[in-house]
Amino acid sequence: MSYKIPMGPFHPALEEPYKLDLICEGETVSDAKLHIGFNFRGIEHLAETRNYIQVIALMERVCGICSNIHTLTLCQAMEGLTNLTPPPRARYIRVVVAELERLHSHVLWAGIAAKLMGFKTMFMTCFELREKVMDVLQAISGNRVNYSMNRIGGVNRDIEDPLAVLRMVEALEAEMARTVIPIFTTSTTARSRCASIGVLTHEKAISCGVVGPVARASGVPQDLRHDAPYAAYDEMEFNSPVEPDGDVRARLMVRALEIMESCRILRQALTKMPPGELHTGDAKFNFVTGTATSRVEAPRGEVMYSVSWREGSRNPARVHVRTPTFVNMPAIRWMVLGARLADTPLIQASIDPCYSCTDR
Amino acid sequence: MTTLESISEGLGSNQSWVEKGGVHWLEPGAMTVRELAQTMNALKARFITITAYQLPKQEGFRLEYHWDLDGQLLGFPFQLAGNSIDSIYDLCEAVDWIEREIHEGFAIDFLGRDYEPLLLRQGDQLGVNLREEVKK
Numbered sequence: 001m002s003y004k005i006p007m008g009p010f011h012p013a014l015e016e017p018y019k020l021d022l023i024c025e026g027e028t029v030s031d032a033k034l035h036i037g038f039n040f041r042g043i044e045h046l047a048e049t050r051n052y053i054q055v056i057a058l059m060e061r062v063c064g065i066c067s068n069i070h071t072l073t074l075c076q077a078m079e080g081l082t083n084l085t086p087p088p089r090a091r092y093i094r095v096v097v098a099e100l101e102r103l104h105s106h107v108l109w110a111g112i113a114a115k116l117m118g119f120k121t122m123f124m125t126c127f128e129l130r131e132k133v134m135d136v137l138q139a140i141s142g143n144r145v146n147y148s149m150n151r152i153g154g155v156n157r158d159i160e161d162p163l164a165v166l167r168m169v170e171a172l173e174a175e176m177a178r179t180v181i182p183i184f185t186t187s188t189t190a191r192s193r194c195a196s197i198g199v200l201t202h203e204k205a206i207s208c209g210v211v212g213p214v215a216r217a218s219g220v221p222q223d224l225r226h227d228a229p230y231a232a233y234d235e236m237e238f239n240s241p242v243e244p245d246g247d248v249r250a251r252l253m254v255r256a257l258e259i260m261e262s263c264r265i266l267r268q269a270l271t272k273m274p275p276g277e278l279h280t281g282d283a284k285f286n287f288v289t290g291t292a293t294s295r296v297e298a299p300r301g302e303v304m305y306s307v308s309w310r311e312g313s314r315n316p317a318r319v320h321v322r323t324p325t326f327v328n329m330p331a332i333r334w335m336v337l338g339a340r341l342a343d344t345p346l347i348q349a350s351i352d353p354c355y356s357c358t359d360r
Numbered sequence: 361m362t363t364l365e366s367i368s369e370g371l372g373s374n375q376s377w378v379e380k381g382g383v384h385w386l387e388p389g390a391m392t393v394r395e396l397a398q399t400m401n402a403l404k405a406r407f408i409t410i411t412a413y414q415l416p417k418q419e420g421f422r423l424e425y426h427w428d429l430d431g432q433l434l435g436f437p438f439q440l441a442g443n444s445i446d447s448i449y450d451l452c453e454a455v456d457w458i459e460r461e462i463h464e465g466f467a468i469d470f471l472g473r474d475y476e477p478l479l480l481r482q483g484d485q486l487g488v489n490l491r492e493e494v495k496k
Contacts, residue, residue, distance in 0.1 A: 033476070044465075080381045209407050209454030222406070227431030292381030293426070293433060295408075306411040306424065322409040322458075330457055 002030065005341065009038045015112060016355035018329075022336065022344060029336045029344060034329060040359045047319035052078065052152065052285065055316060059305075060146045062321060063357045065108065068101045069298040070305075071150040074319070076230060077307040078152045080292030082285045087277040090154035091232040095269045096165070097140065097149050098231065098296070099262040103172070104133045105299030106255045106262075109352040110180055113252065116346045117193045125179050129172065136168045154279025159270075166270040173263040184256040194249035198335040198347030201246055208331040211324050212301020213258065214351050216242045217250035224297040235272070236265050248350040255352075287313075300324040300352050323357035363429070371399055383426070383435040393425065396436055397448040405429040407454040412462045415439075421468060440468065447473035 008019035017038040023031040043062055047055050055074070062070045072094055079086065086094070111126030134144045140159055141147035149155050159165055184190055200210070205218035215222050223240035225233040241257035243250035287309045295304045301324030308318040328351045335347050364377045368386055375387045388396060400407065405427040413422045421440040426433060438445060447470035449455055459470045 077382070206404075206406070207453045209452075224431070227428075228433070290381060291424070293383050293435070295382075295433065302408070304408060304426070308413060318411075318413050320409075320411040326457060327454060330453075 001025070007344070009035070015349075016353070018353075018355050018358075020332070020336075020344070020348065022341065024341055027341050029339050029341060032333045032336045032344075034332060036329070036355065036358050038359070039355070043360045044319055044321060047316055049315065051314040052287070052316070055319065056150065056152075057148070059319070059321070060148065062323070062360045063354055064145055065105050065354065066101055066298045066300070066303075066357075067146045068097050068149055069296055069303055070321070071148075072098060072231070073294050073296040073303050073305045074307065075150045075152050076294035076296070077292045077305045078285075078287075080294065081287050081290065081307060081309050082152060083288065084153040084280050084285075086154040086279065088232070088274045089158075089276040090278050092269050092273045093155045093157075093159055093278070094150065094231040095233060095236065096159060096162075096266060096273075097137070097147060097155075099265045099269070100133060100137050100140075100169075102262045102299045103259060103266075104130060104137065105352070106259050107133060107176075107180065109255060109349075110184065110252075113346065113349055116349050117190065119189055119193075122180075122183055129175060129180065132168075132172055132175070136165060136172070139168065140165060151279055152285060153281070154277070156278070158278055159273065162270040162273045166267065169263060169266045169270065173260070176259055176263070181256050181260065184252050190252065191249060193346070194247065194252055194350075196245075196247050196249075197339055197343045198248045198251075198350055199246045200331055200335050202244070204331070204334050205246065208327070208334070210301070210328050210331050210351075212298070212328070213251055213254045214301065214328045214331065216240060217254045218246035219244040222302075224295055224302055228295060230294070230296060232269065233265075236268050238265050248346060251350045298324055300354060300357075301328060321357075321360055323354070323360065325351070325354045325358045329353055329358060364432075364434075367399065367403065367429075367434075370402075371396065383433045385435045385437065388436050388438055392446065393423075393436075393438055394446050394448055394451065396425065397451040400427045400429075400434075401451060403429060405434065407452050408433070410455065410458050410462060412466050412468065414466060421466060423462070423468075443467060444469040444471050446471050449473045 002025055005022045009017040019035040021033040022029050050058050056071050059070045059074045060067045107126050107130045111123045114122035138144050141149055200218045202219045205215055205220050221242045238261045241254050243253050289309055289311045291308045293306045295302055304322040306320040307316050310317045332348050336344050371391050373389050375389055378385045408426040408428055411424045423438045425436045462468050
């Protein structure tokens with residue numbers, strides 16, 4: 001007998017409001033439908049009513065976790081419309097903040113995944129680490145969530161003592177290497193709870209166009225930091241971990257390995273940070289009429305902004321945001337097919353969904 | 361011949377690629393959006409998104425289709441005089457949600473596909489979010 005189990009829009013297994021309608025045969029999921037839009041905010045429309053300074057603050061609110069990535073992508077697109085190139089030091093600072101944000105996002109996700117695995121001690125460990133990552137971000141920007149680091153043509157704040165930040169990052173790295181990484185990569189609990197469930201095949205990953213760690217965990221070697229470098233990523237040496245299995249464990253492994261790669265990038269960026277200006281100056285911007293596009297590798301995958309400007313306007317004519325969860329989420333339907341009902345919360349969490357971004 | 365030149369030749373386009381604003385643009389000319397999708401599939405390009413713009417003075421809409429080919433961002437702008445264009449959902453699964461979102465945000469019909477219930481829960485009216493005549 002087939003029956004439908006609604007999960008959400010408000011449910012203990014979901015961190016944010018969305019809905020999964022699961023069609024089950026006994027305990028096995030035979031189909032699923034996903035519904036979003038419960039908290040749609042109309043930010044793209046709002047952006048058309050904000051000037052070029054205000055729109056940066058607005059887009060920082062698209063996401064509460066990767067807020068910096070949104071302003072970075074927007075500013076890069078607007079730099080395309082103003083023909084500005086940020087100074088080298090600003091490009092390095094952008095890398096540092098982006099990688100700290102990746103650490104923050106991955107550790108937060110690891111905590112939530114641990115909670116859904118029934119691994120509460122790990123949840124507490126991850127959230128303790130997350131606090132420490134936020135301490136580093138606060139030391140740099142003064143803020144713990146919306147860092148206000150990016151501006152058109154550079155950054156707002158300097159990292160005055162990169163070596164002090166480096167010491168904080170090294171302490172974090174040592175703690176992660178001692179706790180989170182071995183547990184997620186070798187623990188029997190994590191393996192038995194995550195292996196061979198929620199499989200997204202390589203072919204389906206390509207067909208759905210998934211991005212970021214979800215794509216890399218299905219054997220798709222895609223990372224904009226390598227493929228289309230921005231900021232100072234072309235001067236960094238790092239690997240983009242790829243796993244072939246496409247299951248929840250592969251997504252766990254990719255993120256665990258990415259945490260260590262982020263620390264590696266941070267070490268390089270903080271050690272090699274060149275001296276110089278933080279931005280191109282305070283002169284008025286001359287926007288070129290037309291459209292510019294920018295892409296960035298956010299913690300969850302590719303973010304793309306298209307910004308359009310009309311002659312003489314202080315406001316953008318259009319700001320279009322393509323967020324990673326918007327493309328990763330439809331793939332959940334294929335991940336839960338044939339899964340046990342009890343595994344579905346962990347499977348949907350394994351894409352690290354952000355409904356704040358999706359309902360932008 | 362570069363990869364981009366071979367794409368424009370494969371599409372039967374006599375237009376040149378223009379690099380602007382971080383995108384390699386090709387005017388589609390007589391090419392349809394479905395022909396474009398088939399060509400991109402054959403090249404194993406990755407679909408990224410469609411960006412919709414409402415043009416001033418009731419000139420219709422512009423839909424910009426974006427694909428990634430080995431890290432290069434490709435853009436193909438299609439002008440719509442009316443309110444509809446062929447869907448490519450049957451050729452490219454990844455367009456599903458963005459076609460639905462544009463359908464709801466701008467009241468543009470993507471022909472040849474069915475729509476599931478609204479992605480945007482509030483408003484209950486097509487175009488309520490981004491179409492000029494409706495959002496005012």
